[in-house]
Amino acid sequence: xxxxxxxxxxxxxxxGQQVTLSCSPISGHRSVSWYQQTPGQGLxxxxxxxxxxxxNKGNFPGRFSGRQFxxxxxxxxxxxxxxxxxxxxLCASSWYRGFEAFFGQGTRLTxx
Amino acid sequence: TQLLEQxxxxxxxxxxxxxxxxxxxxxxxSSLQWYRQEPGEGPVLLxxxxxxxxxxxxxxxxxxxxxxxxxxxxxxxxxQPGDTGLYLCAGALETSGSRLTFGEGTQLTVNP
Numbered sequence: 001x002x003x004x005x006x007x008x009x010x011x012x013x014x015x016g017q018q019v020t021l022s023c024s025p026i027s028g029h030r031s032v033s034w035y036q037q038t039p040g041q042g043l044x045x046x047x048x049x050x051x052x053x054x055x056n057k058g059n060f061p062g063r064f065s066g067r068q069f070x071x072x073x074x075x076x077x078x079x080x081x082x083x084x085x086x087x088x089x090l091c092a093s094s095w096y097r098g099f100e101a102f103f104g105q106g107t108r109l110t111x112x
Numbered sequence: 113t114q115l116l117e118q119x120x121x122x123x124x125x126x127x128x129x130x131x132x133x134x135x136x137x138x139x140x141x142s143s144l145q146w147y148r149q150e151p152g153e154g155p156v157l158l159x160x161x162x163x164x165x166x167x168x169x170x171x172x173x174x175x176x177x178x179x180x181x182x183x184x185x186x187x188x189x190x191x192q193p194g195d196t197g198l199y200l201c202a203g204a205l206e207t208s209g210s211r212l213t214f215g216e217g218t219q220l221t222v223n224p
Contacts, residue, residue, distance in 0.1 A: 004154070031210045043155075043200065043214040056211045090154050097209040100145055101202075103154035 002027065004093050004104035012110045018079040021107045025072050025093030031055075032074040033101065034066060037088040046089075049074050050097050081111045115139060116203055118215030125191055126223050133186045133218045135201035142206045144184045146175055149198040149217075191222045 005024040013019050025032050033056075034046040048056040049068035066076040072093075078085055088108050092101035117136045125131055135144070143162040147155035159168050161177035161184060168175045172195075174187040184201055198219050202212040 006154075033210045033212070035212075035214075042216050043202075043212075045211050045213070048210045050209070055209050058211075088152070092210070092212075094210045098142065098204055099210070100143070100157060100160040101210060101212060102157055103147070105154045106152075108152065 004091055004102055006089075006091050006104035006107050008107060009105065010108045010110075012112060013081050014112055015081055015083060017081050018077065019081060019109060020075055020077045021089055021091075021109075023074045023076075023091030023093075023104060025074070025091075026102055029093035029095050029102075030072050031094040031097050031099070032068055032072065033092045033094070034074070034076050035090045035092065036060070037090055037106070038086075043090070046076065048097075055097065078109075083111050085109065086111045115213045116201060116215040118201055118218055120218060121216060122219050122221075124221040124223065127192055128190050129222075131188050131191060131220070133199055133201075133220075134183070135185065135203075135215050136183045137203065138182065139203070139205060140181050141203035142181075143204045144177055144181075145202045145204075145212070146184070146186055147200040147202065149200060155200055188220075191220075193222045193224050196220055196222050 031050045033048040045058040063079045068074045088106045090106045091104045146158045149155040159175045164179045164181045166177045172189045201215040
């Protein structure tokens, strides 16, 4: 069974641009969550999607948004990029809400 | 205020030694998960504990969930260089769906 797939693995963007990251969950998993990982803040929760609806949102500005499609695949978007948005963005999938989470390899975003 | 306090933050030991990592909170978790992460990669799930007092063993790793489901520990026996990595505990609250709250992590280095 394939694991969680995140694309792209690496991304370099300029301040002010926007970016879209993609996550394909494990087959059969319906819940997708996104996290931001930085050396100073550790792993911080961004949002959770289940059945194409955002169920939970972390304490991030509105520039961070996401969506989930009917096949459970998810995307997150960051607009008007800032230098501080440089981080490893991780996607996790669960069979159902509250079940154990499996992470993808992450997307390393660098904002210059 | 960090919801999950993980200690120690750094640990450097010699091959063959034993070690314990602690994860503590004042909140009650419905489940707690332990992950191991390599640089630039996503966290890999090691174990999930859900019952107060539960003990799970994974080869040389022993995981324990506190009776009150507020704390957990990871004990490694006879550590090996291959155990080197970032160990993360993550808790799920009853009402948080798939949202996980992470500890700060323990960076373990096992020297040959």
